[in-house]
Amino acid sequence: MYLKSPVIKSISTLGLFLILPTVLFAKETIKKEHLETQLQESVEQIEVVGTKPLYYYRQQMAKTELDFYDAFNDLVEDPKFKVKCKNIPREGAGRITQRACYPQYFLARKSKLTEIAMRARVALPSDDDVAMQVQQEKKASLAYAEKLIESNPELKQRLLDMYQAKQVYFSKQQGIKGE
Incomplete structure (x- = not known):
């Protein structure tokens, strides 16, 4: 004989209310994990590659120069062979300047x-015009600089660094123009 007492009925109902949410929660968790797996498989991945701007390479070139x-100036004994770098205005470019390095002579x-x-009020x-008039000094200066660079490994390395920085800058500049 099957007894349906109110206490047993209450306990079974209570058990049902305790078990049912756990089962429903487990079912929702499984669904959520399945959806996340599907989303991860279908999500498009984008790779971002950063590059340094051209200005960075120009600054590196200027620094090595x-x-x-x-x-070089620290090692030069004859003051007329020392080199001075300064910013000069670009012709026809308003306030835009460029750095130029000239020997003292x-x-x-x-x-x-x-x-x-x-004084003569001419152009x-x-x-x-100046370069044409200082050709002899230029030859002497280049010969002096060559001797100085060959005899000083640190100066030679700085010259190589300057050359490499210029090459990198110009290759990056060409790469930008070619795009």
Whole structure:
């Protein structure tokens, strides 16, 4: 004979209410894990590759150039062979400047020619005009610099670093123009 007492009925109902949420929660958890697996399989992956801007390579080139000329000037005994770097305005570019490095003999000659031109009220000398007049000093300067670089391994390394930095910059610049 099957007895349906209110206490047994309450206990079985209570058990049902305790077990049912656990079963439903487990079922939801399994569904959620299955959905997450499906999403992970179907999610598109995007890879971002960062590059350094061209300005970074230009700065590296300028830094190695200044390092070389500073070391060079420290070793030079004749003041006319020392090199001075300065920012000069680009022709027809307004306020935009570019760095240029000139030996002292070049700057002295340009200054003298500029003074003469201003007194005579004629056109100021260009860099090409000055370069033509200092060809002998340039030959002597290059010979002196070559000896100095060959006799000093640190200076030679700085020259190589400067050359490599310029090559990297120009190759990156060409890569940007080619895109």
